[in-house]
Amino acid sequence: MKNNFLLTFTFLISSFSLFAQTYITNVTVVDVEKQKLVSNQTIEITNNLISNIRKSNKIKLPKNATIIDGTGKYIAPGLVDAHIHFFQNGGLYTRPDAIDLRKYVSYTEEIALAKSDMENKLKRYLKNGITTLIDVGATYNFLEQRNTFTDKDFAPEIFITGPLLTTYESEVYKNLKHDEPFTLTESIEDGINGVKDQLKYKPDFIKIWYIAGRDGLSIEESARKNLPIVKAVIDEAHKNDLKVAVHATQEITAKLAVENGADFLVHSVKDKILSKDFIQLLKKNKTILSPTLQVSGGYGKTFGQRLQFSNDELLTADPYQLGSLLDLKHLSDTLLVNNYKTRLNKPNRIANLKKADSICSVNLKTLSDAGVLIATGTDAGNIGTLHVSSYIKELELMQKSGMSNWQILEASTINGAKIFDKENEFGSVTIGKKANLILLNKNPIKDIKNLTDIHTVINKGVVFNPNDLLKDTPRDLAQRQLNAYNLRNIEAFLEPYADDVEVYTFPNTLNYKGKENMRKRYAKMFENVTNLHCELTERIVKGNVVIDKEVVQFNDITKEAIAIYRIENNKIKKVYFVRE
Structure with a gap:
C-alpha cells in the first residue's frame, strides 16, 4: 500500500510539472526540520503545492513559467x-x-x-x-x-x-x-x-x-x-x-x-x-x-x-x-x-x-x-x-x-x-506541502530580525509583493508620523516624509526644505522638551491631502494647531502649519 501511494504521488508530481506556474531559482532553502541551510536549490510550485525541489543545475525551466530569481536569498516556510x-x-x-x-x-x-x-x-x-x-x-x-x-x-x-x-x-x-x-x-x-x-x-x-x-x-x-x-x-x-x-x-x-x-x-x-x-x-x-x-x-x-x-x-x-x-x-x-x-x-x-x-x-x-x-x-x-x-x-x-x-x-x-497534526501539509519547505512560503533577502539564522526583510510572500501558491498587499493611505502616513512624534522616535517620525519634504507656514511661506533639516529641528525638540504630546481632535482627508486639528503640549504650554499634509508618491511631500 505504501509503495502504491509513493508511485501515485510521484506520478502526480510528474504530471504537475507539465503545468508548473512558478519557479524560485538559485535559492537557499531554510530546512527547519533538519536545521540546516541547503544552497543553490530551485523550488517548483504547481497550483498551491511545492511540486519539486532540486539542485538548480538539475532542473529545466519551461519557457512560459513564472521565474523568481532567488540568488542570494533564503526561502523559508510561512x-x-x-x-x-x-x-x-x-x-x-x-x-x-x-x-x-x-x-x-x-x-x-x-x-x-x-x-x-x-x-x-x-x-x-x-x-x-x-x-x-x-x-x-x-x-x-x-x-x-x-x-x-x-x-x-x-x-x-x-x-x-x-x-x-x-x-x-x-x-x-x-x-x-x-x-x-x-x-x-x-x-x-x-x-x-x-x-x-x-x-x-x-x-x-x-x-x-x-x-x-x-x-x-x-x-x-x-x-x-x-x-x-x-x-x-x-x-x-x-x-x-x-x-x-x-x-x-x-x-x-x-x-x-x-x-x-x-x-x-x-x-x-x-x-x-x-x-x-x-x-x-x-x-x-x-x-x-x-x-x-x-x-x-x-x-x-x-x-x-x-x-x-x-x-x-x-x-x-x-x-x-x-x-x-x-x-x-x-x-x-x-x-x-x-x-x-x-x-x-x-x-x-x-x-x-x-x-x-x-x-x-x-x-x-x-x-x-x-x-x-x-x-x-x-x-x-x-x-x-x-x-x-x-x-x-x-x-x-x-x-x-x-x-x-x-x-x-x-x-x-x-x-x-x-498543533493540529498538519505537519504533513505545511510548516516546512518540502515537496508535496502547501506553497506557503517567504522569500527573504537575508539569512534568518544569522539574525532572527532578518525575518522582517521579506522580498516575496507566497500564499496558497500565489506570489505577492508584500508592498502590494496593504498599501499606505495618506491617512496612514499622517498617523504614523504622529505616533512617532508622541514617542519621540526621530527615525520613525521621518520615515513617512519625502527626502525633499517642504515645510511651510500657511499659505505659502517656505520655512525649510529637506528631511535632514527636519531631522535637526525635531531631534533637538524630542531631546529637550520635557512635556511633549499631540492630541488629534479632528482629521479631514480629501484625496492626497490630510488636515489635522490638534492640541499640542509643549513644555508648560498647551495650544491648538492645524497641520496640513500633502502626499505625493506615497510620502508626505509638503506640510503647512496654520499659525494663529
Whole structure:
C-alpha cells in the first residue's frame, strides 16, 4: 500500500510539472526540520503545492513559467502565530474588563471595528510573512466570518475556536449574544453543552479559560473545585475529534489540565519554576506550549505609560491601534488614568512583573531544551500586544530566554502545524506541502530580525509583493508620523516624509526644505522638551491631502494647531502649519 501511494504521488508530481506556474531559482532553502541551510536549490510550485525541489543545475525551466530569481536569498516556510484574537484590536479600548473607557469608545463600536477590520488584519499578517493564524478565543460571529476568507489568496490559513469556556466571566462581556467571547460554565452540564453549542459553527478546536482563585478560594482549591468541569469539556471535545487548548498560567492549573487531556497550553506557567515531573508529563502527552512572553508587559507598559516601540513595530502595526495606546496622555478622566499609572509604576508591581517574566523565560529555555514542543504565539489583540507587529518582539524574547534561532524558527513554523497534526501539509519547505512560503533577502539564522526583510510572500501558491498587499493611505502616513512624534522616535517620525519634504507656514511661506533639516529641528525638540504630546481632535482627508486639528503640549504650554499634509508618491511631500 505504501509503495502504491509513493508511485501515485510521484506520478502526480510528474504530471504537475507539465503545468508548473512558478519557479524560485538559485535559492537557499531554510530546512527547519533538519536545521540546516541547503544552497543553490530551485523550488517548483504547481497550483498551491511545492511540486519539486532540486539542485538548480538539475532542473529545466519551461519557457512560459513564472521565474523568481532567488540568488542570494533564503526561502523559508510561512510563519505561524499560534495565539491571536480577532475580537480584540490591540488598542486601548479593546478590553473594558481591564480598563473601562466605554464613555470614550463604546464596546459596540470596538466590536464593530474588529469585524470590519478583519480583512485588513489578514492582509497585514500576510504582508509580514505570517501565513497561518490560530485564534484561541473568538465569538460565533468570527467563526462565521472566518468562512468568508477561506478561499481568498490574500488571507492566511485560519484555525479558530468559538467563545472561551470558563468558570469566570466579567460582567462587561455578558449578554452580547453572538459577539460574546465567553461561555460561562458553572457545571459539568454547562461545559458539555458549551462544546455542543459550538459544533454547528465547525470550530477547529475548543478553548478553556482555566481561571483559578476568582471564587475566593486558594489557587489550588479553586483549580481542583473546577477540574470536573474542565475534564468534562475536554472529554466532550475529544469525543467530537476536537483538540483542546487551555489557558493555564499556574503550574497546578496547567498540570491538572494536561493530566486530563489538554492538547495545547496557550501561555507560560509564571508562578514557579517548572518541576521535572511536569516537564516529563508534557513530553509524555506530547502537549504543545505557546509561551506568549510579552502580553503581561503590554498591559503594564500601556497603563504605566512606559511604552516604547521599535522602528519596525511603528512601521508594521496598525497605526490607529498603536496611536490609541498613547491616549492616556490626554483623556479627561485624569483620576482614573493617574490611578492606573501610579499602580502600575509602583516598584513592587514592576518587580513582580519582572519576576514573572524571568520565571517564564527560564521555563521556556528548560522546556525547549527538554524537547517539549514550543509554538510561537503572541496573544495579539490584547492591550499593548498589537496584531502583526508584536510577532518579531515575541521572537526576540524567545531568543533572550536562550532559544537558538533554529529552535525559534522551528517553533514559528513546523511546530505550529503540529498543533493540529498538519505537519504533513505545511510548516516546512518540502515537496508535496502547501506553497506557503517567504522569500527573504537575508539569512534568518544569522539574525532572527532578518525575518522582517521579506522580498516575496507566497500564499496558497500565489506570489505577492508584500508592498502590494496593504498599501499606505495618506491617512496612514499622517498617523504614523504622529505616533512617532508622541514617542519621540526621530527615525520613525521621518520615515513617512519625502527626502525633499517642504515645510511651510500657511499659505505659502517656505520655512525649510529637506528631511535632514527636519531631522535637526525635531531631534533637538524630542531631546529637550520635557512635556511633549499631540492630541488629534479632528482629521479631514480629501484625496492626497490630510488636515489635522490638534492640541499640542509643549513644555508648560498647551495650544491648538492645524497641520496640513500633502502626499505625493506615497510620502508626505509638503506640510503647512496654520499659525494663529
